[in-house]
Amino acid sequence: MTCPVASAPADAPAVPAHVPPELVLDTRFANGQLANDLPDPYAETDVLRDPSFPPIHYYPWPTSGNQCGAWVVTRYEDIRRVYEDNDLFSTEGVAQFQALAGETWPSIPLGIDPPDHAKYRRFLNPWFTPVAMKTMEPRIRAIIGEMIDAFSARCEVDIAHDFGRVFPVKVFLDLMGLPFAMFDQFLAWEWDILHEPDIATKAAAVRSILAYLRGFIAEKQVAPDGTLGSYIANGVLDGQPLNVEEVIGMTWFLWLGGLDTVASSVSQMYRRLGMDQALQARIRDNPATISTAVEEFLRVQPLVNSGRKVKRDFVWHDVAIKAGDWVSVYNTSGNFDPAQFPDPRRFDPERQVNRHYTLSGGIHLCLGAHLARRELRVLLDEWFTRIPQPFRIKPGTDTTVTPGLLSIRNLPIVWDVA
Numbered sequence: 001m002t003c004p005v006a007s008a009p010a011d012a013p014a015v016p017a018h019v020p021p022e023l024v025l026d027t028r029f030a031n032g033q034l035a036n037d038l039p040d041p042y043a044e045t046d047v048l049r050d051p052s053f054p055p056i057h058y059y060p061w062p063t064s065g066n067q068c069g070a071w072v073v074t075r076y077e078d079i080r081r082v083y084e085d086n087d088l089f090s091t092e093g094v095a096q097f098q099a100l101a102g103e104t105w106p107s108i109p110l111g112i113d114p115p116d117h118a119k120y121r122r123f124l125n126p127w128f129t130p131v132a133m134k135t136m137e138p139r140i141r142a143i144i145g146e147m148i149d150a151f152s153a154r155c156e157v158d159i160a161h162d163f164g165r166v167f168p169v170k171v172f173l174d175l176m177g178l179p180f181a182m183f184d185q186f187l188a189w190e191w192d193i194l195h196e197p198d199i200a201t202k203a204a205a206v207r208s209i210l211a212y213l214r215g216f217i218a219e220k221q222v223a224p225d226g227t228l229g230s231y232i233a234n235g236v237l238d239g240q241p242l243n244v245e246e247v248i249g250m251t252w253f254l255w256l257g258g259l260d261t262v263a264s265s266v267s268q269m270y271r272r273l274g275m276d277q278a279l280q281a282r283i284r285d286n287p288a289t290i291s292t293a294v295e296e297f298l299r300v301q302p303l304v305n306s307g308r309k310v311k312r313d314f315v316w317h318d319v320a321i322k323a324g325d326w327v328s329v330y331n332t333s334g335n336f337d338p339a340q341f342p343d344p345r346r347f348d349p350e351r352q353v354n355r356h357y358t359l360s361g362g363i364h365l366c367l368g369a370h371l372a373r374r375e376l377r378v379l380l381d382e383w384f385t386r387i388p389q390p391f392r393i394k395p396g397t398d399t400t401v402t403p404g405l406l407s408i409r410n411l412p413i414v415w416d417v418a
């Protein structure tokens with residue numbers, strides 16, 4: 001059978017000697033690297049589960065900013081194995097951007113394997129449970145409501161840049177006790193770390209944010225308060241104070257994970273709703289479906305393809321994988337696997353069984369999952385209450401999207417006067 005996807009071009013990075021050349025394929029279109037303007041920006045990933053496409057292939061480009069080249073699986077069951085088999089797959093070194101600044105401590109909890117991972121989750125979980133979210137909800141509602149009221153009479157807003165980019169960060173900074181005055185600087189550093197190809201620029205941004213966070217931690221140690229930032233800075237775990245590396249490892253990773261994931265989800269959600277008036281009307285007219293609709297939005301807009309480091313040699317789908325190799329799971333494909341999701345390309349706002357991987361799977365399931373869900377639900381609820389008129393994408397808008405983090409920078413939408 002002929003593979004339906006092109007081989008990686010000659011100028012792609014070199015691959016290790018044990019990788020068969022015919023498995024080195026150009027799947028950048030499914031890895032959040034290439035922009036497109038399709039109504040469903042992930043539509044092209046169906047080819048990755050075609051019988052003529054190999055169940056495992058090799059992607060030669062960087063996958064997580066700091067490592068180059070990874071095996072890739074694209075089917076739901078294979079992805080599940082990677083997320084759940086912690087004896088074979090490790091998160092050691094995942095999202096380890098701090099290595100660019102010469103730092104050796106891990107990102108916590110993502111870069112920690114069992115058994116230690118569980119103790120850090122035990123420490124952080126109380127801040128992110130559904131019960132904790134219930135306590136946070138009035139504040140989330142107030143932030144969203146105030147922002148909508150500030151522009152609703154204008155009948156127009158850049159929902160990506162002026163709203164989606166801002167409100168989740170306000171919620172997150174509030175939670176951590178980080179100052180809103182640093183908003184633009186934080187996003188600029190994050191942009192450099194996640195999206196700048198130049199390593200020196202990335203490294204400079206990592207150094208700057210780490211210096212800032214160390215100052216922030218010192219302040220919270222001198223003057224503790226009721227914020228999550230202070231809880232970590234003064235943290236005690238199993239009767240022992242957290243050490244310096246644990247404190248920075250957690251503070252840094254929360255900063256990295258909490259800043260723009262919800263923003264990207266909001267912009268893709270409004271793009272779809274703006275393009276599909278029938279879907280918009282269906283959710284607006286049936287607010288009871290907002291919870292399942294949010295889950296479906298999450299499923300159809302996966303932002304991250306996770307990576308894991310292989311702990312020992314093994315053979316998978318007749319391919320020899322070696323200890324130290326990286327494996328990347330394409331949630332951009334697995335979330336549309338018909339073996340798991342009936343009629344996967346249909347957006348079903350009432351889909352009942354919806355175990356997608358947008359928020360990861362296994363023990364590293366996103367710590368902020370309940371917060372992200374709550375923010376998106378409250379947003380739709382407040383939006384349709386405050387602006388019941390249908391909205392649409394402003395004519396002439398470029399709706400190109402890069403289906404990954406920071407998906408759409410600008411998305412002006414308009415609606416009629418009430």
Ligand code: HEM
Pocket residue numbers: 094108109110111121172253254257258259261262265303304306307357358359360361363364365366367368369371372
């Ligand atoms: C829609 C929004 C979000 C998405 C799509 C998302 C996605 C993810 C994914 C895919 C992972 C796992 C990565 C891996 O397995 O390699 C993850 C982990 C994590 N996320 Fe999120 N995230 C979101 C929101 C948030 C928020 C708002 C926070 C914090 C305030 C957060 C904090 C974390 C943390 C701490 C982890 C590590 C969990 C662990 O290793 O046990 N995330 N997230």
